[in-house]
Amino acid sequence: MTVFQEFLDKIDDREHRGKIAEVLEWVHQKYPELGTAVKWNQPMFTDHGTYIIGFSVSKKHFAIAPETEGINHNKGDIEAAGYDHTENIIRVPWEKPVNYGLLEKLIEFNIEDKADCTTFWRK
Template sequence: MEVFKDYLAKIDDPNQKERMETVLNWVKQTFPQLEPVVKWNQPMFQDHGTFIIAFSMAKHHMSIAPERVALEQFLDEIKEAGYETTKELLKIKWKEQVDYQLLEKMIAFNIEDKQNYTKFWR
């Protein structure tokens, strides 16, 4: 996706770059109605101007930020998948598999939960 081109170009590790690009492309293919944007130097997706999910990278993991409400909604499944969490995000280590089914559930939840929401953040 063109909108993420500059962000991805800054990733030095080719495996991390490929992983990030794969996940971002998967989101766009699975949820084509979502608008890909870069805000606060993070790739994210929004729906009718409201935040749905964001991604960022760290040395040892990819961070996924679905907002606290969605994180809490799926906390048991996140822990079952073996991912670490903070108040606002989950961490997928670069060597761990991405649970796309769980990711799909979180994104679908946010789309549904925020369908009449008019602000960016909850």
């Protein structure tokens, strides 16, 4: 996963860097068929050239970005996990555990929902 190393190296807080590295590694191990890239300073995973999920970091949280449809489809699970969200991102506070079951649902939904998608973003 050297594609993400430069992104990770820019995260000053060692614990934050370790946590997001763990999440990225989990996605990579669980979904080895997905492509990896860093675009707009965000590590992301793609399938047949279409966006599946991306991540970003801030001082208080890291964000999961599954596109609006992924959030809308999984809104109840996101709220049950105790995560705050907007229509575009899910905020995971650094001090909270990562809900990998939710992450799996987000990824699985996008893989299935975008199976026939021919563009990077949904239209």
